Structure formats: C-alpha cells, structure tokens
Amino acid sequence: MLILGGGRVGQAIASVLAKRNIAHCIVEQLPELVQASSVYVIGNAEEEDVLRTAGIMEAPAVVTTTHDDDLNVYLTLLCRHLRPDIQILSRAALERNVPTLHRAGADFVMSYASLGANTIWNYLMHHDVLMVTEGLNVFQVPLPAHLAGKTIREAMSHCAPGCHVVAVRTAGQMQINPEPSMRLPPHADVILIGTAKAEQELLQIWT
Incomplete structure (x- = not known):
C-alpha cells in the first residue's frame, strides 16, 4: 500500500499496516519526518517519477494523507490517471471538500467530521479486520x-x-x-x- 504524506496521519496508518505485516511505502519530501521503522521514498508525490519509484504501478491501494485538500485532490487525480484500477483513499480536512475528492476519483474519503481526528484507522480485534474507513x-x-x-x-x-x-x-x-x-x-x-x-x-x- 502506498501512503502519500509522512506526517502524523501517514505514520499512524503505516504503524497499523506494519502490525498486520502488510507491505507499505510512505512518500514524503521532508527528510526530518522519516522514521526508521517504515519504508520511505523521499520526494514530491506530485511528480510521476516519484510515485513510480514508490511502487504505484504495483500497489493495490494508495492513501493521500496531507492536510491540504487541494493537494489531495491533485494527488487523487494523478494517481487515478496513472492507475485507473487502484483503490484510492483520501483524507479531507474540510467536510465540504468530500464530494470534490470523490469527483476527482477517490473511492473513499476520510474526514475528521465523520471519523474523528484520532480514528482514521480502527483495528477491530474481534473481527480480525482492519477497517480503513466506513x-x-x-x-x-x-x-x-x-x-x-x-x-x-x-x-x-x-x-x-x-x-x-x-x-x-x-x-x-x-x-x-x-x-x-x-x-x-x-x-x-x-x-x-x-x-x-x-x-x-x-x-x-x-x-
């Protein structure tokens, strides 16, 4: 799974995936955010070459996690262009931007209003299921x-x-x-x- 953005949300998603032994790669352009526990590609996710290096052509899903909804819209459009068949999840900082992200090609949109700031990923132990979002x-x-x-x-x-x-x-x-x-x-x-x-x-x- 490809994670675009190595901030708090991206690292939280990577942590849950690591616990499930699910391969993932974070794309982040700020080296100071890199943590040794995750696989990173340092670069700008807005560049096709960076996404290809990170494995977008092979990944089953991609998550955009930046706090900038305009950037998430652009990244969603770019990922959909490169991989029409990929599952795209996008974070939305503002509830009003959820429909725009869906129109851009996101399969699922995670907004703080609907999920809460700390519950983007919810590990359901008794069902042996990792819920990405509703x-x-x-x-x-x-x-x-x-x-x-x-x-x-x-x-x-x-x-x-x-x-x-x-x-x-x-x-x-x-x-x-x-x-x-x-x-x-x-x-x-x-x-x-x-x-x-x-x-x-x-x-x-x-x-």
Missing part, C-alpha cells in the same frame, strides 16, 4: 480447498471488482503484492482489501 476493509480469508492450485486471477474471476488480493500467507511465510498468475497453495490465508459489499460477495462465493 465501507473499506483489509481482511483475511482462509483459502477454500476447491481454489487450491488456481491462480489468483482465476480465483477472483467471479468476485466483485472492488476487491483485491494484497498478500497470501502460508506456512509462516507472507507473499506481498502477489502477481495475478500466482497459484494459490493449499491451506493458505488470503489477505484482501475491498469494499464492505465486495467482501460480503467474496465470502458468499468462496464459502
């Missing part, structure tokens, strides 16, 4: 036996488009951002990011 989760599903040996592309072919595999875990090993051609091993756990609706549809198809 309606978007990172969740883990045991691979059904009948899908063992199939590629990720085949396994996801009948699932809702708003759901993407971000990792596959088996025998204590984690394959991050696997290729669609990867064959799923038996007894694996599949980690996905998707809308609440897509999650429910996948569970109905897979179980």
Whole structure:
C-alpha cells in the first residue's frame, strides 16, 4: 500500500499496516519526518517519477494523507490517471471538500467530521479486520480447498471488482503484492482489501 504524506496521519496508518505485516511505502519530501521503522521514498508525490519509484504501478491501494485538500485532490487525480484500477483513499480536512475528492476519483474519503481526528484507522480485534474507513476493509480469508492450485486471477474471476488480493500467507511465510498468475497453495490465508459489499460477495462465493 502506498501512503502519500509522512506526517502524523501517514505514520499512524503505516504503524497499523506494519502490525498486520502488510507491505507499505510512505512518500514524503521532508527528510526530518522519516522514521526508521517504515519504508520511505523521499520526494514530491506530485511528480510521476516519484510515485513510480514508490511502487504505484504495483500497489493495490494508495492513501493521500496531507492536510491540504487541494493537494489531495491533485494527488487523487494523478494517481487515478496513472492507475485507473487502484483503490484510492483520501483524507479531507474540510467536510465540504468530500464530494470534490470523490469527483476527482477517490473511492473513499476520510474526514475528521465523520471519523474523528484520532480514528482514521480502527483495528477491530474481534473481527480480525482492519477497517480503513466506513465501507473499506483489509481482511483475511482462509483459502477454500476447491481454489487450491488456481491462480489468483482465476480465483477472483467471479468476485466483485472492488476487491483485491494484497498478500497470501502460508506456512509462516507472507507473499506481498502477489502477481495475478500466482497459484494459490493449499491451506493458505488470503489477505484482501475491498469494499464492505465486495467482501460480503467474496465470502458468499468462496464459502
């Protein structure tokens, strides 16, 4: 997952992802904000080359976390241009800018008014789900036996488009951002990011 902005919000998101062993990279242009515990690309997220270096062409999702809504709108437009299929989450400092960010291409917008300043990420221990915001989760599903040996592309072919595999875990090993051609091993756990609706549809198809 790509995080644009290494301030307090970006670092909080990175911390939760790290606890879940989900690969992530922060793009930040101020070296003094860099923390050794996270993977960083130092540079301006408004530049295509910087985003490509950070892995936007491979990442399943990107989060814009700056406190400048105009900048978040621009970053959303740029990310959508580079990756029409990527999941985009954007922070909104002002509630009135939420519709603008949606029009720019954000799939989900996190605003302080609706979520609260300290609850952008809420780890739900009893559900084993990481709630990104209302309606978007990172969740883990045991691979059904009948899908063992199939590629990720085949396994996801009948699932809702708003759901993407971000990792596959088996025998204590984690394959991050696997290729669609990867064959799923038996007894694996599949980690996905998707809308609440897509999650429910996948569970109905897979179980």
